[in-house]
Amino acid sequence: MRVFSGIRPTGNLHLGNYLGAMRQWITIQEKEDCVFCVVDLHAITTPYDPKNLKANIFELAIDYLAAGLNPEKCILFIQSSVKEHAELAWLLGTVTPLGELKRMTQFKDKSKQHPEYVNAGLLNYPILMAADILLYQTDIVPIGKDQQQHVELTREIVRDFNKRFGQILKEPRALLPQVGDKIMSLTEPDKKMSKTGNPKSFIGLFEEPESIKAKIMAAVTDTGKDIKFNPVKKPGISNLLTIYSLASGKPIEELEKQFEKKRYSDFKNSLAEYLAEYLKPFSKKRKELLTREVYVNDILRRGSQKAATIAQSTMQEIKTAMGL
Ligand code: TRP
Numbered sequence: 001m002r003v004f005s006g007i008r009p010t011g012n013l014h015l016g017n018y019l020g021a022m023r024q025w026i027t028i029q030e031k032e033d034c035v036f037c038v039v040d041l042h043a044i045t046t047p048y049d050p051k052n053l054k055a056n057i058f059e060l061a062i063d064y065l066a067a068g069l070n071p072e073k074c075i076l077f078i079q080s081s082v083k084e085h086a087e088l089a090w091l092l093g094t095v096t097p098l099g100e101l102k103r104m105t106q107f108k109d110k111s112k113q114h115p116e117y118v119n120a121g122l123l124n125y126p127i128l129m130a131a132d133i134l135l136y137q138t139d140i141v142p143i144g145k146d147q148q149q150h151v152e153l154t155r156e157i158v159r160d161f162n163k164r165f166g167q168i169l170k171e172p173r174a175l176l177p178q179v180g181d182k183i184m185s186l187t188e189p190d191k192k193m194s195k196t197g198n199p200k201s202f203i204g205l206f207e208e209p210e211s212i213k214a215k216i217m218a219a220v221t222d223t224g225k226d227i228k229f230n231p232v233k234k235p236g237i238s239n240l241l242t243i244y245s246l247a248s249g250k251p252i253e254e255l256e257k258q259f260e261k262k263r264y265s266d267f268k269n270s271l272a273e274y275l276a277e278y279l280k281p282f283s284k285k286r287k288e289l290l291t292r293e294v295y296v297n298d299i300l301r302r303g304s305q306k307a308a309t310i311a312q313s314t315m316q317e318i319k320t321a322m323g324l
Contacts, residue, residue, distance in 0.1 A: 003032045004138040004172075006039035006079065006129075009060040010048070014202040015275075016183035016193030017144075018067060019246040024142045024177060026068040034074035035136050035307060036064065041079050041086065041128060045121040047114055058293075061300055066286035067205060077303035079132065084311035088131035089124065091318060095161050096127050100153055106146065130154040134169050135311040142175040145182060146192070165321040183243060186219040189235035206283045209276035216240070216272035217265075227259040227267050237264070244271045247278050 005025060007017065028034060038060050040053065057078055069076055079085050101107065101123050111118045121128075129150050133141055134157075141151050151174040158169045183193045185201040193202045203212055222234040229252045231238040245252045259267045289296060 001032045001139040002136055003028055003034040003140045003142065003175075004037070004133050004136050005142050006037040006042070006132055007060065007064075008039050008043045009053070009056040010043050010046070011056070011195040012059070013063045013067065013205040014193055014195050015205060015243065015279075016202065017195075018205050019243065020177050020183050021142060021144045022064075022067055023246075024175065025074075028140075028142060028175075029070060029074040032140070035138075035310075036069060036074055036076050037079050037132060037307075038064070038077070039079045039129075039132065042125060045119065045125050046110060047117050058296070062286060062289045062296055063205065065289055065296065065299070066282055071299045071303065075303045075306045077300055077307045081300070081304040082135075082308045082311050084135055084308070084315045085128065085131050088135055088311075088315060088318065089128040091322060091324075092130050092134070092157055092161070093124060093127050095164065096130075096153075096157055100156070101126060104153070105149055126150045126153050127157075130157050133172050134158065135314050136307075137170045137310075137314060138172045139170065140175050141172050142177075145176055148174050148176065165318075168317055168321045183246075184235065184239040186215055186239075189220055189239045203275065203279075205279065206286050207279065208283070209280070212276045212279065213272040216268050216275060219268065221264050221268075225264060227262065227264070228256055237267075240268070240271055244274065248274060 003025075005021070007013070007022075013022070025034065025036060038057055040057050043053065043056075061076065061078065064076060065071070104126055107123055107125065110122055129147075130153065133151070133154050141154075143151060151172060155171050155173075158171045161169050185191045185193050185197060186203070187198055187201040191197070191201075195202055195204075200215055200218060203215055207215075219236065219240060221236040221240075224234065226234075227237055227241070228234060229238050229241050241252050241255055244250070244255055248255075250258075259270075
């Protein structure tokens with residue numbers, strides 16, 4: 001089965017990205033035919049500094065590798081290096097209803113967030129995402145819950161397209177993370193963990209142990225003193241339990257038992273220690289890769305060649321079907 005997913009190169013990966021989405025990629029690359037992409041064309045739909053973009057793209061590729069993507073087992077490449085992505089997005093734009101695009105939650109959120117930067121690309125973002133997915137005749141799209149709506153729209157585009165032009169495109173399906181769809185912010189546990197928020201609200205995948213510990217110890221908890229999973233009444237502790245469970249592989253109930261008579265601070269101490277150890281190998285690998293620019297560029301170049309071969313063949317079929 002073909003698997004496709006992407007992450008925008010906007011700042012470093014955090015624990016939420018990793019536990020929520022990326023970890024699935026690492027497992028799935030062992031058994032399926034995986035294509036992973038640094039989606040730089042998506043990144044330019046929100047405010048950014050062109051002086052930093054190139055470095056961010058490259059670093060995200062390094063982050064992917066440091067987090068465990070294996071270039072022998074998957075295709076890793078940069079979106080803008082395969083021009084068919086932009087080309088197919090244009091074609092799909094002609095079969096996507098405007099009303100659907102305007103309804104997308106992410107479009108509405110981002111328009112509110114950056115009212116001075118509501119460009120057509122932001123509106124068309126889901127079309128480019130559909131193009132990414134459909135160029136590779138993807139079966140499965142591992143994503144966070146916030147992107148599910150975009151995959152649903154992709155499925156509608158496929159159905160409309162195939163009705164008009166013949167059975168050309170494959171209808172993909174979203175693969176959501178199982179436990180803890182969402183890792184929440186450490187400072188505002190009712191919001192998603194995000195790398196653009198307050199630095200205390202997230203833990204970077206490559207953060208130093210001291211700073212990891214400080215952030216966990218400072219994480220917002222709830223009134224009361226029981227270490228019990230209850231996202232509605234105890235969003236702070238529940239989020240920390242989710243993080244602990246996902247990182248350690250221990251079920252939440254087991255953690256609740258382990259910390260039954262303990263204080264919040266005992267629990268946080270234990271989690272802080274665990275996470276600092278857990279994340280050490282990631283930093284080590286990343287530091288090493290940062291000194292191997294030629295090697296990383298070579299991986300990306302080969303990835304881009306493999307991706308282009310698949311993309312070009314799909315593109316040819318699509319153009320023929322559309323009468324171009
Ligand atoms: N929109 C996704 C996000 O913000 C990133 C993305 C772009 C993507 N193209 C994709 C994810 C294709 C899955 C498949 O997280």
